[in-house]
Amino acid sequence: MNNSSLSNALFFITLVFLQVTLFNRIDFLGYLNPFIYILYLVYHPYDKENRIPFIFTAFLLGLCIDIFSDSGGVHAAATLTTAFFRPVILRWAFGLSFDHQTIKIGKTTFGQRFNYLILLILTHHLVLFTLEIFSFAHLVILLKKTIFSTIFTLLLCLIFVSLFSKKRT
Amino acid sequence: MQQIINFLIRNKTFITYLVLLFIALGLTFNAHSYHNTKFVNSANRITGGVYNTTDAISDYFHLKEYNEQLVKENRELRSKLFNTPASSTERAQLPPGDSLQERFKVYPATVIKNSYSKERNYLLVDRGSRDSVGQDMGVITSQGLVGIIENTSSGYATVQSILNTLSEINASVKNTNNFGSLRWDGNAPDVVQLVDILRAAPIKEGDTIITGGMSSIFPKGVPIGTIRDFTLDISENYYIINVALFNDMTTLDHVYIIENLDREEILNLENTTNEQ
Incomplete structure (x- = not known):
């Protein structure tokens, strides 16, 4: 247990706690909740050689949220899938150069940061609401929830990143 | 290899x-x-503990509201008691053990996690198997129906809310014998749907919907809501009725868990009848 994995675990627990006690209760306009626990995926350092621990902790994170919100395995599946496709998203958002340097999200331009966050959040929310609703009869609700929740989560994540990035880098 | x-x-x-x-x-x-x-599910010690703590904090800010609710309920019960004819009051004081009296048992509980914005909503209450709460007991408030207990741990229980697309509860139109089942289409947290009511049924907007006595979970006559509007379904034989709930499902706190003491007997009887 070195310093970085300790702070990682602390970040994990803090995010789960904030999500279930605060952000799951917002219910803006009656149905919108931001899923800020995805910040774990945003901040996690990229390790090209050994991705399995990251994928596994992402699964665990989703499962924790699921247990708290009685939703079966939808958060686990969504977080897991997002974690698996994160390298692709990183490449789209930051170009090929990201392989050679460790990305510090606080030091990127706003455009790159925006792209990175929106792709991550959109992937996550699409999988999440598809599995949660699980019916083509409710396609309109699905799209409505996905789009508005994405906007909500994105706004909060952008605020969070610009507030705390200096401390974390 | x-x-x-x-x-x-x-x-x-x-x-x-x-x-x-x-x-x-x-x-x-x-x-x-x-x-x-x-x-x-969230009926375990860790999640229950977290929700219990946070609920204790947020409860503090709603004390006045809960007080008013209780005063109102008390007033209604008092007025019922004073307006009951003497003969039936006497019947209400029969010694315990009387079959009429002892069919249902009521436990008070507090909702420590509420949810109404998803497709399948579950609540968490702070009573579990050690308070003799078990699966398939009904949950109501003084105003109306809430849901059915789904899972229990020793100290907590999850409740399948009526705002759950899997929920299906037997209900009827008050003062008629038309039964249907109560479902939810996942849209608004204050409107549920009553389906399978025959077209011939005399219904109109504003009619009260109550639970029917045909389930082994709820007693007959628990209020649910009033008819907001209704349409015919595709086959044009049955109504689809939108029911405006009496309960505000977004601000639930104190609820009552109802145990039907005859449930096992009813289920056994049904099983043996089905086997024959």
């Missing part, structure tokens, strides 16, 4: 992903079918 092992090592990330995804999907589909959310 060597090649297979090499293949596995090369694709170990992808295989881990598939295995975990399989588990997650398994849990999801389990949760989609009724009574199967056994493994992943």
Whole structure:
């Protein structure tokens, strides 16, 4: 247990706690909740050689949220899938150069940061609401929830990143 | 063999992903079918503890509201008591053990986690198996219906809310004998749907909907809501009725859990009848 994995675990627990006690209760306009626990995926350092621990902790994170919100395995599946496709998203958002340097999200331009966050959040929310609703009869609700929740989560994540990035880098 | 092992090592990330995804999907589909959310639910010590603590804090800010609610309920019960004819008051004081008296048992409970914005909503209450709360007991408030207990741990229980697309509760129009089942289409948290009411039924907007006596969970006559509007379904034989709920499902706190003491007997009888 070195310093970085300790702070990682602390970040994990803090995010789960904030999500279930605060952000799951917002219910803006009656149905919108931001899923800020995805910040774990945003901040996690990229390790090209050994991705399995990251994928596994992402699964665990989703499962924790699921247990708290009685939703079966939808958060686990969504977080897991997002974690698996994160390298692709990183490449789209930051170009090929990201392989050679460790990305510090606080030091990127706003455009790159925006792209990175929106792709991550959109992937996550699409999988999440598809599995949660699980019916083509409710396609309109699905799209409505996905789009508005994405906007909500994105706004909060952008605020969070610009507030705390200096401390974390 | 060597090649297979090499293949596995090369694709170990992808295989881990598939295995975990399989588990997650398994849990999801389990949760989609009724009574199967056994493994992943919030009725355990850790989640229950967290919700209990946060609820204790937020409860403090609503004390005045709850007080008013209780005063109102008390007033209604008092006025019922004073307006009952003497003969029936006497009947109400029969010694315990009387079959009429002892059919239903009521336990008070507090909702410590509420949810109404999803497709399948579950609540968490702070009573569990050690308070003799068990699966398939009804949950109501003084105003109306809330849901059915789904899972219990020793100190907590999850409640399948009526705002759950899997929920199906027997209900009827007050003062008629038309039964239907109460479902939810996942749209608004204050409107549920009553289906399977025959077209011939005399209904109009504003009629009261109550639970029917045909379930072994709820007593007959628990208020649910009033008819907001109604249409015919595709076959044009049955009504689809939108019911405006009496309960505000978004601000639930103090609820009552109802145990039907005859439930086991009814189920046994039904089973033996089905076997014949």
